[in-house]
Amino acid sequence: MNVLLNIDENSRVPLFRQIRDQLIHLVDTGSLRPGARLPSTRHLAERLSVNRSTVYRAYQELWSLGYLESRPGSYSTVRRRPKVAAATRGPAPGHIDWTKRASPASEALHAAHRREEALLQKASAPGVINFVPLSPDSRLFPMDAFRRCMNHVLRREGPDLLQYGAPLGYRPLRQFIAERMRLHGVSVTVDEIMITTGAQNAIERLLRLLAAPGAPLVCESPTYARAMDIFRLAGVQIVGVPMTEAGMDLDVLEQVIQRHGPALVYTIPNFHNPTGITTDQAHRERLLTICERHRLPLVEDGFEEEMKYFGKTVLPVKSMDHHGVVIYLGTFSKILFPGLRIGWIAADRRCIDRLASIQRTLILSGNLLDQAALHRFCRTGHYDLHVNRMHRIYRRRMQTAIKALRAAFTDGPVHWTEPAGGYTIWLRLHDVAAAEDEIVQRLLEHGVMALPGSFHFHGAADGTYFRLSIAHLDEAAITEGIRRLAAGIEDLYRRPDERNLS
Structure with missing residues (x-):
């Protein structure tokens, strides 16, 4: 069969690719039909004045792409093949109903995230002051210092850092974390620490270790929203214990443990997300005693441990852990760079050994390059300088927020927590008739x-x-944001006729 091809020897496109692409076009447009016989490699090479190996390579690629059938000693013929699926802008019709194929837990998670994404899109509109994000202000990132640290470790250890690493993570960084935790009264060794891809990854690993699907798990109510997403996806039974002004209600906790026999207790004792509450020493001692008595793992999420601005420091529950009951979670995301996704678990060595097996099975190891750069950043003093700067800036920001709230809500149905650190303030609106969605719209x-x-x-x-x-x-x-917030909330409490007049 005669095949008309145009070869441009001056083109940057290699000759074999020009042949291949033109033949693909002829097949896709129907000019070459299934069963059509192509010229031999020798004949086509002579006709196009190219080397026979060029045509041979083009034919080989066509064969690997499914366009040709070829047998030794025989001509190549066009093969019937499905058309290449074209990219579509919207969801393409398909044979699989993903709403039915997806697990109920993942489908519920998807629906919840759609709701959250819709809210975040509205909150990110131009002119809206957005109190939703919990990630630190990127204008404060020490970019130049970290860039120098990254360049340094690439030059010194590049080939090793680009290999797979140990499941527990970069040992020098683990050593630094162990030393840093001693400043908070926690005595752990380098072998009692595993680096994770952020705190959420740490929670997920612990659930795989400790909680089978359907097992009860105790946490504060309210609690960290992302943690609850992970709990739901794991299929555990979430048992919430109400929060008081002092923290988790420990009387209720004891009843819940007796009734449910949970796999673990999850708590955020410092700058609790979302309430901002920090528990005192007596509360921590009693919580630890309860878990020790029931031989129950206590997962202590210290996600903002470094971010204390006011009052006396209360040491982590882990600092009193003499029996290996407490599993401590830490992260660099809230104090430094969220995008690094570096957190850690500090726990009994036997617990860490088992977590390492899970880690190796799922991801082999974490990102050694990022971990090494972070270690260099910490060891050269940049981390301490950054923490001190963050304290100064966020102390002022929190003071500004509390002052603005006091000025905006002198008396009335709005109450809030005054945290000793962290980023969050918890507002409660008493005696409000409007539904949450209506309040959101009014604030917007x-x-x-x-x-x-x-x-x-x-x-x-x-x-x-x-x-x-x-x-x-x-x-x-x-x-300005709190002024607008007060105006929106004040509007909610007005009588309908007053709102119409305004």
Whole structure:
């Protein structure tokens, strides 16, 4: 069969690729039909004045792509093959109903995230002051110092760092973390620490170790929304214990343990997300005693351990752990760079050994390059300088937020927590008739957004709450944002006829 091809010897496209692409076009457009016989490699090479190996290579690629059938000593013929699926802008019709194929837990998670994404899209609209993000202000990132650290470790250890590493993570960074935890009264060795891909990854690993699907798991109510997502996806039974002004209600906790026999207790004793509450020494001692008595793992999430601004420091529960009951979670995401995704688990050596086996099975090892760069950043003093700077800046921001709240809500139905550190303030709106979605819309009309409290509860909330995060905002934005927040909330409490007049 005669095949008309045009070869451009001056083109940057290799000759074999020109042949291949033109033949593909002829097949896809129907000019060459299934069963059509192509010229031999020798004849086509002579006709195009190219080397026979060029045509041979083009034919080989066509064969590997499924366009040709070829047998030794025989001509190559066009093969019937499905058309290449074209990219589509929207969801393409398909044979699989993903709503039915996806597990119920993942489908529920998808629906919840769609709701969250819709809210975040509205909160990110131009002109809206957004109190939702919990990630630190990227304007404060020490980029130049970290870039130098990354370049240094690449030059010194590049080939080793680009290999697979140990499941526990980069040993020098683990050593630094062990030393850093001693500053917080926690005595751990390098072999009692495993590096994770952030705190969420640490929670997921612990669930694989400790909680089978259907097992009860105890946490505060409200609690960290992302942790609840992980709990739900793991299929565990979430048992919430209400929060008091002092922290988790320990009387209720004892009853829950007796009734449910949970796999673990998950708690955030410092700058609790979302309430901002920090538990005192007596509360921590009693919580530890309860878990020791029941031989129950206590997962202590210290995600903002470094971010204390006011009052006396209370040491982590892990600092009193003489029996290997407490599993401590830490992260660099809230104090440094969220994008590094570096956290850690500090626990009994036997627990860490088992976690290492899970880690190796799932991801082999973490990102050694990032871990080594972070270690260099910490060892050269940049981390301490950055922490001190963050303290100064966020102390002022939190003071600004509290001052603005006091000025905006002198008396009335709005109450809030005054945290000793961290980024979050928990607002409660008493005696409000409006539903949460209506409140969200009213706040958006006033150019401000906070995170609805329902995201932090498993089941129905016991009131109307919103979480304010100052992590992303400077003092001017915080002041103006709270002014707008007060205006929106005040509007909610007006009588309908007053709102119409305004």
